[in-house]
Amino acid sequence: MSAVAEPGSLKVAQRVANGGAEATWNAIIQGDARFDRDGVLGRRAEGVDGAGVLSRAAELEIRFVCPGDADWPTVLDTMPATLDAGAEAVPPPFGLWVRGRGSPAGIGPQAVAVVGARAATSYGVRVAADLAADLATLGWTVVSGAAYGIDAAAHRGAMAMAGPTHAVLACGLDIAYPRAHAELLERIAGCGVVISELPPGMKPMRSRFIARNRIIAGLTSGTVVVEAALRSGALSTAHWAVKLGREVMVVPGPVTSQQSAGCHEWARNKGATLVTDAAEVVDAAGRLGVDAVSAPVGENRPLDRFRPEERDVYERMPAYAPVTVSELAECSGYSVPFVEASLRKLAGGGLVAEHDDGWARVPLAV
């Protein structure tokens, strides 16, 4: 059936949800005109060599997992085949082809999608790799699509930290797509899994990429878009994440970069959370109270360890010219002895220095 029904077919997903996969298959091969009205599924089923697909899969160590199997990622069961009027359905897959030493089972709570533009900038590639590496270090699984640019950088970053990473493809797992990533896909299969809804032999198509993206969104508790132009296809995974109620995160970048414009637009107008590092991703996508990390704060300033009055003395010193103790006492309202004592304490902290013509601030590192 996975060789017959196009990934993301709502009609098939709803039939499976209502009557089960076997009944759906029977409806297809028996030519049930109420279900397969134009007969397209029936005609495709006639042309499928099921035994051939299975032997090809076995040969390449590609296994098929479906709901109920030990390897099945149960997080996908939350994808809604039907929804109340007004909302959109996100057809769950009825099975997945899987290749690799890892397992997709148990994925979800601590998994995040890291996706973005194929035509990524060097900035985006660096950020995606660093983010994925840091997420792997924090124990998170990185899921992506093995495409050029951001996707590949995310997989590589996670593997650099020996973290598991999974790739979801829009074609059969016998096809390395893109071809230049054949070795990358082998490496991913060596530590995680490569996943597809499509059986061996099926080619990538634009509609299949879009359907594939709902699996990437569905397998994870959030999607991070590292770089995307306005209306870029790279945002399709984010759209699915929204429909699935998963967290959508975007990485900011230079406003001069078109490849960050889609990220900024989503932060501004579509409710995406701005994230700048792995801790913030975990904070947004993590289960509340379990993975939450504290908000970033600036480094402690040298001035922080002085009393408010001593800091005030410091703040009342001219920015660039020396000042005498009596001048400073006059303008600050503090007594001469207090100003002098404060200056000596501040000097001990390296904040001020005494010169021939008075006291001056030592420039702070900005």
Place this chain on the structure above:
Amino acid sequence: MSAVAEPGSLKVAQRVANGGAEATWNAIIQGDARFDRDGVLGRRAEGVDGAGVLSRAAELEIRFVCPGDADWPTVLDTMPATLDAGAEAVPPPFGLWVRGRGSPAGIGPQAVAVVGARAATSYGVRVAADLAADLATLGWTVVSGAAYGIDAAAHRGAMAMAGPTHAVLACGLDIAYPRAHAELLERIAGCGVVISELPPGMKPMRSRFIARNRIIAGLTSGTVVVEAALRSGALSTAHWAVKLGREVMVVPGPVTSQQSAGCHEWARNKGATLVTDAAEVVDAAGRLGVDAVSAPVGENRPLDRFRPEERDVYERMPAYAPVTVSELAECSGYSVPFVEASLRKLAGGGLVAEHDDGWARVPLAV
């Protein structure tokens, strides 16, 4: 009195608000112990050579404006000297020293502060200059602090488009601070004004910079922080803008840049609006319905002008390999004639091309 009371003194501002400036001055010089408890103001008043300050100001063409004067920026009258319990007051200035060919009167509704780090990156300097230039083109006035880095870039960008720009200093207007910006300050005075609460002769101090920033926030309908490290002093103007109920905007930048970390933090956790160009600044800071501009959209895609079914044919084509008309009809469910007609229309739009072994997509510019 401006030579005696420190800028931002809440005590003085409240007394002026309640009893007027003249009564406040009398309380100071008569040694009213209920008002000037430690006698600091009185002692400073004794040391001030009022006539000398005024003649020095006249010599340098520095004028003093106060509420009620034609030149007074009435937007400052909305700064609250007193607030209900729990909220903080933002002491309004009781007068400003002004130098330059422009006037601060009428500033506010279409004025925006563009501020940020002194240790700006080349990215920040470029963005600040471009933003200010575009704001000037849209008829907006750019206010800043004439400091190194972002401030100077903002003034220069506005003046490059012959837009008015005003600088607010933390010292007397006889002092060029920073010294290297003496020429910049002259240029600003040639088209806008340079403003200070402090009379000629007063030196810049850290506390005066902080007080100065409330004037920058108060003169404008919003503050844009272009670059700021976490807890940077450059965020002080943003803090004042929040207290004044003005819009706070931040420009995103590379997550690898510490000078953008403060901006990202404010967008994430302090409710600042992310802005990436002048139109978005006008959108956020402009009066609703008057200056609002539309949200950005991606450029029209070549595919947009085809019918949904034709786009669907395109989307079902393999991403990298040619496909025959009959294959495509089979997998898409459309008839052979319809697929063929759609392909010819798509070819006319440059989206697909016919080859010896079938039809293939022409790569789209990303």
